[in-house]
Amino acid sequence: MASPSNQEAKIIDGKAIAQTIRSEIAAEVRALSEKYGKVPGLAVVILGTRKDSQSYVSMKRKACAEVGIKSFDVDLPEHVSEAEVINRVHELNAHPEVHGWGCLLRCLWLHKFALTPIIKVATSTGILVQLPLPKHINEEKVLGEISIEKDVDGFHPLNIGKLAMKGREPLYLPCTPKGCLELLSRSGISIKGKKAVVVGRSNIVGLPVALLLLKADATVSIVHSRTDSPECIIREADIVIAAAGQAMMIKGSWIKPGAAVIDVGTNAIDDKSKKSGYRLVGDVDFQEACKVAGWVTPVPGGVGPMTVAMLLRNTLDGAKRVIEQ
Amino acid sequence: MASPSNQEAKIIDGKAIAQTIRSEIAAEVRALSEKYGKVPGLAVVILGTRKDSQSYVSMKRKACAEVGIKSFDVDLPEHVSEAEVINRVHELNAHPEVHGWGCLLRCLWLHKFALTPIIKVATSTGILVQLPLPKHINEEKVLGEISIEKDVDGFHPLNIGKLAMKGREPLYLPCTPKGCLELLSRSGISIKGKKAVVVGRSNIVGLPVALLLLKADATVSIVHSRTDSPECIIREADIVIAAAGQAMMIKGSWIKPGAAVIDVGTNAIDDKSKKSGYRLVGDVDFQEACKVAGWVTPVPGGVGPMTVAMLLRNTLDGAKRVIEQ
Incomplete structure (x- = not known):
């Protein structure tokens, strides 16, 4: 049996650590944008109106905005068909770069309204499908359709397999x-x-x-x-x-x-x-x-705060692999 | 500290258990052949002349023959290029069914020389690449090219990922x-x-x-x-x-x-x-x-003997998925 020590445990402040990481990410996104005229993107897919899911999604979108990652909203109705969800995932898989007015405006600001880099503005996107999905949708099937290059949640079985195996490295954790x-x-x-x-x-x-x-x-x-x-x-x-x-x-x-x-x-x-x-x-x-x-x-x-910070990190790392290649 | 018990441990006789399993497999292969006129197949790929690898491969090929599984020999020289090995793997992936004289003769015997089922004789193949590969070949790359439907060794990271994940089932263990x-x-x-x-x-x-x-x-x-x-x-x-x-x-x-x-x-x-x-x-x-x-x-x-028995089991199960679908 453990005997209580006299010393109090050190409290690990996840909120503060996550904030530090988010500042590091913001700096890297800024550098990426200045060097290549591109910022990372994250497509956040949500089905229906579950309150908890909507609150997670809005938290993630807000976190993206704060560090300069462009988030793309894909809001689908509760009763959308599985085929339609998979279609949307395929569309997002195929998008090497996504342009948008939000992105353009942010870049105008980031580049202090200099026009040259804006012409190159483009976004390489990760894809996140907010879980749980409504019961009529096969979660395994939908998640399995996300391209592993964009699987910023790291839940694809191929990523998990590589995580399990010695000598292999998954694209995302x-x-x-x-x-x-x-x-x-x-x-x-x-x-x-x-x-x-x-x-x-x-x-x-x-x-x-x-x-x-x-x-x-x-x-x-x-x-x-x-x-x-x-x-x-x-x-x-x-x-x-x-x-x-x-x-x-x-x-x-x-x-x-x-x-x-x-x-x-x-x-x-x-x-x-x-x-x-x-x-x-x-x-x-x-x-x-x-x-x-x-x-x-x-x-x-x-x-809790670390999960969102790591999602931003994964999104940035995925974009860097594409942009810096 | 463990105190020795007076009773001797039961010895688990792997050789006998493996033999029982091989008899069960032989019976299933026979039944499959009688019902569908098809037997499972296993392509065994070996590079070079390492003595231990050759002895494992010949053991596996012999075990296939004993239970009625058709093995296909793909013997490549030590210095074959990685591209050529991958080519051969792709060829084997693409083979839905393989015909051969050995198979034909076995089926003539299995079907007591009645001709009707022979016309349907075909083999759905698993693929096994004997490890280790020569140093100039990237093992991860070659194994990753084997179609997961034919990965009877179960080493593909997608199979390992599904093995790791709750609610997912790999095609092969x-x-x-x-x-x-x-x-x-x-x-x-x-x-x-x-x-x-x-x-x-x-x-x-x-x-x-x-x-x-x-x-x-x-x-x-x-x-x-x-x-x-x-x-x-x-x-x-x-x-x-x-x-x-x-x-x-x-x-x-x-x-x-x-x-x-x-x-x-x-x-x-x-x-x-x-x-x-x-x-x-x-x-x-x-x-x-x-x-x-x-x-x-x-x-x-x-x-030891169980490893070969499970390879035969995997090969049979893979073939059943194709033949009985």
């Missing part, structure tokens, strides 16, 4: 897992030779983050809903990635003193003291973890 | 990992909820077997050359898959009493008592393991 590793590295936490445990095995977080940690030479264990006594394995780990979607399941006594704890969970629990009637908590009992861990991420303000 | 799980299931060892450890993380065995165990609901840990004190993790495991390529590294004291130990290692060590001057041993100290484990595979005669 999934954003949340990449964000977790970035939080570790920017906090000075080394991975090589460390014992890491991943709690959860989803396609979006648990599985790819386990593969990333393995590639970074950690000894990796994956625990999940079928695991008896996960605390026995978690207690041995120097690095804990919590991505189970279970509010505060990881107690302070489950954590090895001094461990780095990255909490990916975002769970709404009832809280009558709030106007909304709920508050967000992670998969880790944050108060308890603070007394035992060496580092811990808060929820909100930990991994 | 890599042969050795699939053989390990078949040994467990045919020995009555359940996986769900068990603690499994994989020693080694190669693309061919360690990594895919870890992904398979995870999909089968085991709690999975992967230890490797960068792991400190792997014995501490191995000692907790109900199922050990040893695929490190280190002769007898896993001692009896590393094994949990009653665990199932699958030894994938095949290492040659000096043995002056043998005419050849060497003998083959696994990654596990077999004599010690026998005193502690519940089940253990010998080397040779454990996992």
